[in-house]
Amino acid sequence: MPSRSADDDPRLGDVSEGTILRAILARTAPATHTIIGPGDDAAVIATPSGSVVATTDTLVHGPDFRLAWSSGYDLGWKSAAVNLADVAAMGARPTALLVALAVPRDLRLSFVEQMTDGLRAACEALAPGCAVVGGDLTVSDVLTVAVTALGDLEGRDAVTRSGARLGDVVAIAGELGHAAHGLAVLFGRFRDGDTPVPIDSSALESGERAALDAQLRPAPPIGLGVMAAVAGATAMMDVSDGLALDAGRLAAASGVTLDLARAALGANSERALAGGEDHALLATFPPSVLPPGFRIIGEVLEQGAESVLCDGEPVDAAGWDPYRDWDSTTG
Amino acid sequence: MPSRSADDDPRLGDVSEGTILRAILARTAPATHTIIGPGDDAAVIATPSGSVVATTDTLVHGPDFRLAWSSGYDLGWKSAAVNLADVAAMGARPTALLVALAVPRDLRLSFVEQMTDGLRAACEALAPGCAVVGGDLTVSDVLTVAVTALGDLEGRDAVTRSGARLGDVVAIAGELGHAAHGLAVLFGRFRDGDTPVPIDSSALESGERAALDAQLRPAPPIGLGVMAAVAGATAMMDVSDGLALDAGRLAAASGVTLDLARAALGANSERALAGGEDHALLATFPPSVLPPGFRIIGEVLEQGAESVLCDGEPVDAAGWDPYRDWDSTTG
Numbered sequence: 281m282p283s284r285s286a287d288d289d290p291r292l293g294d295v296s297e298g299t300i301l302r303a304i305l306a307r308t309a310p311a312t313h314t315i316i317g318p319g320d321d322a323a324v325i326a327t328p329s330g331s332v333v334a335t336t337d338t339l340v341h342g343p344d345f346r347l348a349w350s351s352g353y354d355l356g357w358k359s360a361a362v363n364l365a366d367v368a369a370m371g372a373r374p375t376a377l378l379v380a381l382a383v384p385r386d387l388r389l390s391f392v393e394q395m396t397d398g399l400r401a402a403c404e405a406l407a408p409g410c411a412v413v414g415g416d417l418t419v420s421d422v423l424t425v426a427v428t429a430l431g432d433l434e435g436r437d438a439v440t441r442s443g444a445r446l447g448d449v450v451a452i453a454g455e456l457g458h459a460a461h462g463l464a465v466l467f468g469r470f471r472d473g474d475t476p477v478p479i480d481s482s483a484l485e486s487g488e489r490a491a492l493d494a495q496l497r498p499a500p501p502i503g504l505g506v507m508a509a510v511a512g513a514t515a516m517m518d519v520s521d522g523l524a525l526d527a528g529r530l531a532a533a534s535g536v537t538l539d540l541a542r543a544a545l546g547a548n549s550e551r552a553l554a555g556g557e558d559h560a561l562l563a564t565f566p567p568s569v570l571p572p573g574f575r576i577i578g579e580v581l582e583q584g585a586e587s588v589l590c591d592g593e594p595v596d597a598a599g600w601d602p603y604r605d606w607d608s609t610t611g
Numbered sequence: 612m613p614s615r616s617a618d619d620d621p622r623l624g625d626v627s628e629g630t631i632l633r634a635i636l637a638r639t640a641p642a643t644h645t646i647i648g649p650g651d652d653a654a655v656i657a658t659p660s661g662s663v664v665a666t667t668d669t670l671v672h673g674p675d676f677r678l679a680w681s682s683g684y685d686l687g688w689k690s691a692a693v694n695l696a697d698v699a700a701m702g703a704r705p706t707a708l709l710v711a712l713a714v715p716r717d718l719r720l721s722f723v724e725q726m727t728d729g730l731r732a733a734c735e736a737l738a739p740g741c742a743v744v745g746g747d748l749t750v751s752d753v754l755t756v757a758v759t760a761l762g763d764l765e766g767r768d769a770v771t772r773s774g775a776r777l778g779d780v781v782a783i784a785g786e787l788g789h790a791a792h793g794l795a796v797l798f799g800r801f802r803d804g805d806t807p808v809p810i811d812s813s814a815l816e817s818g819e820r821a822a823l824d825a826q827l828r829p830a831p832p833i834g835l836g837v838m839a840a841v842a843g844a845t846a847m848m849d850v851s852d853g854l855a856l857d858a859g860r861l862a863a864a865s866g867v868t869l870d871l872a873r874a875a876l877g878a879n880s881e882r883a884l885a886g887g888e889d890h891a892l893l894a895t896f897p898p899s900v901l902p903p904g905f906r907i908i909g910e911v912l913e914q915g916a917e918s919v920l921c922d923g924e925p926v927d928a929a930g931w932d933p934y935r936d937w938d939s940t941t942g
C-alpha cells in the first residue's frame with residue numbers, strides 16, 4: 281500500500297470539497313458507455329438496448345466492514361463488486377457506477393484515493409468498460425459507501441428469479457462459503473476483546489488468505505452473467521445472503537422446489553449453505569445448455585412443502601440478516 | 612401525521628428485514644417506465660431514447676437533516692426532490708429512483724413507512740410517472756438516505772453546463788434563498804442550546820412557514836427542465852450550493868461571464884446569491900426562446916476576470932460546503 285507523510289495526506293475536514301473531488305476524478309477511468317461523465321448535474325450513459333438495469337447496495341462501517349480490516353482499496357473494490365454481481369445476475373453487462381460517499385471529517389484523503397483506485401481496479405478486472413460516471417460526497421460520522429450500478433441487456437430479456445422450470449439443473453458459478461469463512465477468521469482471530477485489530481498475515485493458516493480475500497475483496501464471476509443469459513439460463517440470482525436462503529427465494533419466485541446435492545457443495549457444505557456475501561451466481565438451465573464456468577449443484581423439482589432440499593431433506597435456511605446478526609456494541 | 616401505539620409500531624431492530632421491505636413495497640407506486648421493479652437483483656427500466664441520465668445525492672442525519680425538524684415524510688420527499696432536480700437540470704424526464712437506506716435499529720417502522728410515502732408523493736407531485744424501482748436496506752448508527760435518480764432525454768441532447776453563449780439571457784425557474792431562510796429559522800429559533808427542538812408552528816412569523824417548507828420539503832420545478840430543453844436552453848444546472856457559486860460553475864464550464872441583475876433577485880438578493888439548497892433551475896437561452904416559468908435574472912457576457920458579476924460588480928461566491936460549514940458537535 282502506498283503511504284505518505286501526514287503532512288501530505290490531509291484530513292478530509294481540512295480541505296475543500298473541490299480538492300477531494302479532484303483527487304477522485306484524477307483516478308477515475310472513463311466508462312465505455314459514457315455520453316456525459318462526472319462534472320455536470322447527472323451523467324448520461326448510452327443504453328443501446330433501450331433499457332437499463334439498475335441496482336444499489338450500501339456498505340456501512342460497522343455492520344458491513346471495519347477499517348481495521350479493510351483498506352480503502354478493499355472497500356472500493358468490494359463496493360463495486362457486490363453491485364456488479366447484481367447486474368450480472370440479471371444477465372446484463374455492467375456499464376456504469378455511481379458512488380455516494382459519506383465520510384467522517386478525520387478520514388485521510390489518501391483513503392478516498394485508495395478507495396477510488398479499488399473501485400477502478402474492480403471494474404477493470406471484473407467488468408471491463410464499466411467505470412464510475414458520477415457520485416456524491418457528503419459528511420457523516422459513519423463512513424458509508426452507497427453504490428448504484430447500471431447495466432445493459434444488449435437486446436436480451438433479463439434473467440429473473442422466476443423462470444426455473446421442472447427438469448432444469450441448478451448450477452453455480454463462483455465460490456460458496458469462502459466469504460463466510462473469511463468473516464469467521466476476522467471475528468475469531470483478529471479482535472482484541474470486541475475491538476478489531478489489523479490482520480497479521482503471518483498468523484494465517486492454509487486457505488485463510490483466500491477466505492479473507494473472498495470476504496474483503498470478492499471477485500464474483502461477473503462476465504458469466506452474460507454467458508448464462510446467452511446460453512439460455514431460465515432463472516438467475518446473486519447469492520448474497522447464503523445459498524439456502526437465496527435458493528429458497530429463487531424457488532419461491534419460480535414456484536418450484538430446488539433439490540441440492542450436498543456432495544456438490546464442497547468440503548464444508550454447511551458453510552456453503554449458510555454463509556453470506558458469496559456473490560456467486562445461482563442459475564437454472566435446461567440440462568443441455570449448461571455454459572462453461574457453471575457447475576451443477578442440484579435439480580429443479582415440482583413445488584413441494586419445502587422450497588429447498590439438500591439430498592432430499594429439508595435445509596435450515598438461516599442466512600444473513602443484518603438486523604438479527606449485527607450488534608453495534610459487540611461488533 | 613398518522614400515529615399509532617408503540618406496540619403496533621416496532622423498532623426496526625426488532626423485526627425482520629422482510630417485514631420492513633414488505634411495508635415499503637406496499638406503499639411504493641409503480642413507475643411508468645419499469646420493465647422489472649423491486650424484488651429481483653436489479654430493476655430494469657425502459658430507456659426509449661437509447662441513453663439514461665443518472666445522478667445520486669445523499670442525505671445524512673446531522674449535516675443534511677435533523678429528526679427533530681424533519682418527519683419521515685419530509686425526508687422521503689426531500690431525498691426524492693433533490694435528485695429529481697439534478698435529472699431535470701439535464702433537460703431529462705425522471706423515470707425511476709433507487710433508494711439506499713441505512714437505518715438505526717431503534718428507528719420506528721412507521722418512520723420508514725412515512726418516508727416511503729414522502730418519496731412517492733414527491734414523485735407524483737413533481738415528476739409523474741417516476742417512482743422507486745429498487746433499493747437497499749442496511750443498518751447504521753447514522754440514518755442515511757442515498758437516492759439515485761434515472762431519467763430519459765426522449766431523443767434530445769442533454770443540456771449541460773457548458774453551452775452558454777454570448778448574448779444569451781440568464782434565467783431562473785424556482786425560488787432562490789427560501790431554503791436558506793428556512794435553515795436560518797431552524798437554527799436560530801428551534802434549538803435548545805445546540806440541540807434541535809421540534810418546530811412550534813404557532814411561533815412562526817409571516818413567510819417563515821414557506822421558508823421552512825422550501826428547506827424541509829422543497830418543490831423544485833422539475834417539469835420545467837424538459838420545457839427548457841425543448842425551448843432551446845443552451846446551458847442549465849440545478850442551483851444547490853447558492854446562486855453565486857453555481858452560476859460561477861456554469862460560467863466557467865461555458866467560458867463566459869454571467870452578469871446578474873440584483874433587482875431581479877428578489878427582496879433579499881444577498882440571501883438569493885449565497886443561500887444553498889434552492890434546487891431552482893439556472894439556465895441560459897437565446898433571448899427569443901425564453902419559455903414560460905423562467906424569469907430573466909441576467910445576461911451572458913464575454914469571459915472576463917470574474918466569472919459572475921452582479922450589476923457589473925464582482926460577487927462573493929461563498930456557497931455551501933458541507934465540510935466547511937458543518938460541525939458535528941455543534942450541529
